Amino acid sequence: MAASTSASNPIVCASFNQDNSCFVIGTKDGFRIFASNTGRLLYERVIGAFVIVEMLYSSSLLAIVGAGEQASLSPRRLCLFNTETGTALRELNFLTSILAVCVNRKRLIVVLQGKTFIYDINSLVILDTIDTVPNLKGLCAFSPSLDGCFLALPASTTKGSVLVYNVMDLHSHCEIDAHRSPLGAIVFSSNGMYIATASEHGTIIRVHSVSDASKSYSFRRGTYPSIIYSLSFGPSTGLPDILLATSSSGSVHAFFLRLAIDQRSRRSCTFIGSIIPNSVGDALDGAHHHVLHNAVAPGVKSYAVIRKVDRASDVSTSECTPCKATISIITHNGYFLEYVLNINHQNESSWTLDREFNLLTAIAESGSNSC
Helix, strand or coil: CCCCCCCCCCEEEEEECCCCCEEEEEECCEEEEEECCCCCEEEEEECCCEEEEEECCCCCEEEEEECCCCCCCCCCEEEEEECCCCEEEEEEECCCCCCEEEECCCEEEEECCCEEEEEECCCCCEEEEEECCCCCCCCCEECCCCCCCEEEEECCCCCEEEEEEECCCCEEEEEEEEECCCEEEEEECCCCCEEEEEECCCCEEEEEECCCCCEEEEEECCCCCCCEEEEEECCCCCCCCEEEEEECCCCEEEEEHHHHHHHHHHHCCCHHHHHCCHHHHHHHCCCCEEEECCCCCCCCCEEEEEEEEEECCCCCCCCCCCEEEEEEEEECCCEEEEEEEEECCCCCEEEEEEEEEECCCCCCCCCCCCC
């Protein structure tokens, strides 16, 4: 979770919990927890600025890191905070600033500029230390699934190589050469089966299978460079239906992986399709790419997730499976947006703004402290 340095952006950090049922924002004054379904403010704490606030599902445990504006909120100190008691459970101190934190029910990951620490979250015993290339932005991805619990870190400062590490068995799983330019964004699918990456240029987004490090898909976001602020897979037990991206252009991009599979099978029946690699064909074919322009003001950092995907059951006469995706977006200028993306049988898309509210003016209900 990278901090927003612009004075015009009141939100310093933002993240959803592991099942997207809640989200938390860090501001210059403290942090606030909201329920995703209702937008209800569940908990707030006004004690100073935070650059990292991470939830553990819907529990009362938070991992928080201060911005350093107060001596008690050092960016080198990780605090495990209990929202029920309002007290710190444990604190971990480091020699340099903490750049990212990831948690699940078994592991706690702390990312520094040149090292990444893996802890048992229950005992806080250090299980392993990974020496990394300089990771100035704290770029990482973490799969919370215990069956496919992987950590992804940059493996190079000159190209887009990804180190995939198994944090349960504590060994390097593979290294993926995803891009020619350095990495700009990484995300795992919720089951840890797929990893999506973008380079600093942000024009091509690639999806690899984690099991064998093979490239599965390539999608072209656009022609001109753009900073990818967030990547998100739709919830799935297998291949996710949708991959979502937000960027500095202010647009939201939805790529349909299942439609790409169908188009591959149709391309393979043609002469040109038989000689073009699948990943190249995916990037050239825009039929599975749906864009919402100007969803956010250009340059405003945003973080989006796909909370739900509903697919039509009757697809016998359709080349495209109709579906509806619920997409939640947090903007660093202080707003929550929820869009519904509908795709019909003809692969035509429509975006509907279902909810919008100010995250900074919401008032907590009495006794609300859980999702």
